[in-house]
Amino acid sequence: MSFATAEFREAVVFLGAAGLVVPAIKRLNVSPPLGFLLIGLLVSPYGLGRLAETHPWLEALVIEDQKAVHFAADFGVVFLLFMIGLELSLERLRSMWRLVFLLGGAQVLISAVVIATIAVFFGFRFDIAVVFGCALSLSSTAIIMHLLTESGRLGTSVGQTSFGILLFQDLAVVPILFVVGAFALDTGAVVAEMVSAVGKAVLVICLILGLGRLVARPLFRTVASTGSRELFLAVVLLTIIGAAVATEAAGLSAALGAFLAGLLLADTEYHHRIAIDIEPFKGLLLGVFFVSVGLSIDLAEIVAEPARILTAAFGLIVVKALIVYALARLAGKESSVALEIAMLLGPGGEFAFVVADMSLTTGVFYEDTAQFMLIIVSITMAMAPLLAMAARRLVAYFGASGVATETFADYPDQISGHVIVVGYGRVGQEIGQLLDSQRIPHVAIDLDALRVAALREAGLAIYHGDARQYEILERLGVRSAAALVVTMDDPKTALQTVISAHRDWPKLPIYARVRDAVHANAFLDAGAKEVILEAREGALQLGETVLVGVGLPEDAARDLVAERRAILQMAPPNAGAAVL
Incomplete structure (x- = not known):
């Protein structure tokens, strides 16, 4: 195998362009998907490829073999669907059902x-018009979530309502792909084929979810207990690809299998760790997907019919924005909130590209029809950051903040004002019980997979992962947390956790359990606000400090700890040993 072959050359072109263009795009505070889309436009036969006719040296910068790129892009879609499934825990859907199923369902329909x-x-054919309607009703989850997160607005009424609608849009992708597949069938065989397809789908879904629930948790528990990050990642990849292959073998979409795999793991204690480990793969492969979209767009189409293209693009934004605004107002949202949500969700989304590709492959779309939709969606997605900025300025101009009383506390895994407890052994659990006694929300994280599994079965909010990783604490809502409590047995790991957390969030109050005075000084130097020597009394003192630190009056905190101390003194020596 030669590294000078076209495949390797085009891989170098892609990675080189990504290394130059994406950082420049991010400096302009534009979403990375748009950066990858720009790369595709730049290195496509329709971009630099046209200039290469007069400047031959540019041929080295053009990606001509699009089959290999599309193959990698398909994996990008698979990983994206897996991540969507991973975020759609049943608990989250239950807590947000009104926003997701009522508001989101009405918006899509x-x-x-x-x-x-x-x-x-x-003048479009009925089947093409239906596919247009389904595909263009969706918005860009990747771009909107990026904009909301970067602006710190995910916890506002705007953020949570947008998030709920996007959740339903993500759920709607699978039935939309079924619709496209149905239009590709011969008219006389539609009913029989659809019945067969639905039957296969139900059977495969039941097998994946049924067998998965029996196998997934014990398998991941065993792998996590080995402490091998490589083995854990290998099992995650096997789960994703295995589910994708299973659904594709049944004549269904590979993306559906990946979605089911994500849904299967969403309610396990490992879903935060899985999301962190798989993010680089998803990000890179999704980047390839957007590059493949850029490669397919012929900018000459815009030059040939600018009025038609731009009218359609602006028309799409206006139509969707009006619908979203009206629905948000009917749902009781303030006019300022409804306006910002409408402008965020007006543009098209990345799944329109998936639908266009499938429609072209199955013969529902002609090449010019697919080009038309790709260009419209690309233009509107590129306008999303500008529309978000314009919406905020309009809201500010009319004197409304757009922020309602909803916070992360209304939704699972998105609480605010909470305490993050790192290490949930004896000391961690004592602190957790004190926090629970005053209904102060807290989440726990621990490296011991068996302990996590046992406590999860007891109904505790605990997750498996390494708190030294920036992304893990991010997913536990550290930006809006009231405090971080470090209670791990291993002093080296505990100190590294304090160092990392203080470096990334210097204003976050950090309380730590330490072994002796030497360790205490090291932890204080690393950024801990207060440290308490270990053992049971240390746990009680640390619990009292945390209660005061998160806003409880000192007298009340002292009385609570005294009451807890009396209970512990009366308890038998081995009480609670099974869970401690």
Whole structure:
């Protein structure tokens, strides 16, 4: 095998362009997906490829073999669907069902019908119009979540309502792909084929979810207990690819299998760790997906029909924004909140590219039809950051903050004002019980997979992972946390956790349990606000300090700890040993 082959050359072109273009795009505070889309436009046969006709040296910068890129892009879609499934825990859906199923469902259904009706009015075939309506009713989860997170607005009414609608849009992707597949069937065989497809789908879904629930948790518990990050990642990748292969073998979409695998693992204690470990793969492969979209877009189409293209793009934003605004107002949102949500969700989304590719492959779309939709969606996605900025300025101009009383505390895994307890052995559990006695929300994280499994079965909010990783604490809401409590047995790991947390969040109060005075000084130097020597009395003192630190009056905190001390003194020596 030669590293000078076209495949390796084009890989170098992609990675080199990504290394130059994406950082420049991020400095402009633009979402990375748009950066990868720009790379695709730049290195495509329609971009630098046209200039290469007069400047031959540019041929080295052009990606011509799009098959290999599309193959990697398919993996990007698979990993994206897995991550979506991973975020769609049943608990989250239950807590947000009104936003997700009522508001989100109405938005997708009404938008799809209106857009399809407009497409039929302008002369498109019925099946093409329906696919248009379904695909263009969706918005960009990747870009909108990036914009909300970067601006610190995910916990506001705007953020949570947008998030709920996006969750339903993500759920709607699978049935939309079924619709596209149905239009590709011969008319006479549609009913029989659809019945067969639905039957296969139900069977495969039941097998994956049924067998998965029996096998997944014990398997991941065993692998996590080995402490091998490589082995854990290998099992995650095997789960994703195995589920994708299973659904594809049944004649269904590989993306559906990945989605089911994510849904299967969403309610386990490992879902935060899995999300962190898989993020680099998803990010890079999703980047390849956006590059492949850019490679497929012929900018000459915009030059040839600028009025038609731009009218369609702005029309899409206006139609969707009006629908979202009206629905948000009916749902009781303030006008300022509804306006910002409408402008965020007005543009198209990345799944329109998936639908366009599948429609082209199955013969539902012609090449020019696919090009038309790709260009419209690309233009509107590129406008998303500008629309978000304009929405905030409009809200500020009219004197409304757009921020309602909803906070992360209303939704699982997105609480605020909470305490993060790192290490949930004897000391960690004592602190957790003190916090629970005053209904102060807290989440725990521990490296011991068996302990985590046992405590999860007891109903505690504990997750498996390494708190030294920036991403792990991010996913536990450290930015909005009231305090971080470090109670691990291993002093080296505990100190590294304090160092990392203080470096990344210097204003976060950190309380730590230490072994002796030497360790105490090291922890204080590393950024801990207060340290307490270990043992049971240390746990009680640390618990009292934490209660005061998160806002409880000192007298009340002291009385609570005294009461807890009396209970412990009366308890038998081995009480609670099974869980401690």
